Amino acid sequence: MAQYTRVAGSVGLITLQNPPVNALSAMVRQGIVDTMERALSAPEVKSLVICGQKETFCGGADIREFGTKMSGPPLIPLIHAIEASTKPVVAAIEGVALGGGLELALGCHYRISHSKAKLGLPEVTLGLLPAAAGSQRLPRLIGVPAALDLITTGRHVTAAEALQLGIVDQVTDHSTVDAAVKFALSVA
Numbered sequence: 001m002a003q004y005t006r007v008a009g010s011v012g013l014i015t016l017q018n019p020p021v022n023a024l025s026a027m028v029r030q031g032i033v034d035t036m037e038r039a040l041s042a043p044e045v046k047s048l049v050i051c052g053q054k055e056t057f058c059g060g061a062d063i064r065e066f067g068t069k070m071s072g073p074p075l076i077p078l079i080h081a082i083e084a085s086t087k088p089v090v091a092a093i094e095g096v097a098l099g100g101g102l103e104l105a106l107g108c109h110y111r112i113s114h115s116k117a118k119l120g121l122p123e124v125t126l127g128l129l130p131a132a133a134g135s136q137r138l139p140r141l142i143g144v145p146a147a148l149d150l151i152t153t154g155r156h157v158t159a160a161e162a163l164q165l166g167i168v169d170q171v172t173d174h175s176t177v178d179a180a181v182k183f184a185l186s187v188a
């Protein structure tokens with residue numbers, strides 16, 4: 001699921017909750033849809049931050065749901081709704097942003113990463129390609145050659161490399177959520 005709180009007066013904070021890596025289960029996807037709707041309809045909320053609980057952003061598709069019947073809202077329109085939000089949305093990336101987790105972050109307008117975070121699109125290692133528009137958003141963000149490298153190797157990049165490539169906007173050694181909230185206030 002996803003928890004919604006309001007912080008710093010005008011920032012809606014959405015926290016993904018699905019231990020151990022906040023994978024995008026049906027309940028998490030539904031939670032994102034519900035909390036986004038709540039934040040977008042609240043006039044006092046001017047910007048949003050999406051983070052994961054327990055210092056990890058999101059490990060992608062929930063491997064525990066592989067081989068089960070698809071349920072809950074699909075990821076593609078959910079990420080599109082985030083991208084289309086009239087209120088700026090900032091991803092606060094700690095731990096990992098992998099697969100669908102990075103695709104979710106790519107749909108946000110800004111990404112703030114902890115210095116120890118790892119980001120990547122490892123779908124190829126599972127015989128898949130990024131299917132929630134990561135294969136379009138990543139090249140738009142960092143150019144085709146760099147995006148093709150990440151998509152075809154599935155390698156994880158450090159926060160420092162992600163900053164240098166342009167995947168993230170800022171890297172912090174301190175609280176990523178605090179940095180993302182400060183950033184969200186500055187772009188509201």
Ligand SMILES: CC/C=C/CC(=O)SCCNC(=O)CCNC(=O)[C@H](O)C(C)(C)COP(=O)(O)OP(=O)(O)OC[C@H]1O[C@@H](n2cnc3c(N)ncnc32)[C@H](O)[C@@H]1OP(=O)(O)O
Binds near residue numbers: 098
């Ligand atoms: C919905 C749209 C589809 C998009 C495509 C995808 O997202 S494909 C999936 C992409 N994600 C991955 O491939 C991530 C796979 N996981 C890892 O690479 C690693 O587990 C990790 C996240 C880097 C963490 O590595 P670490 O060495 O720290 O720990 P473990 O490997 O031992 O994992 C700890 C526990 O976390 C569970 N887990 C990991 N990933 C997932 C996941 N995606 N969904 C659900 N659970 C996940 C893992 O099973 C371990 O659980 P235990 O109960 O402790 O065994």
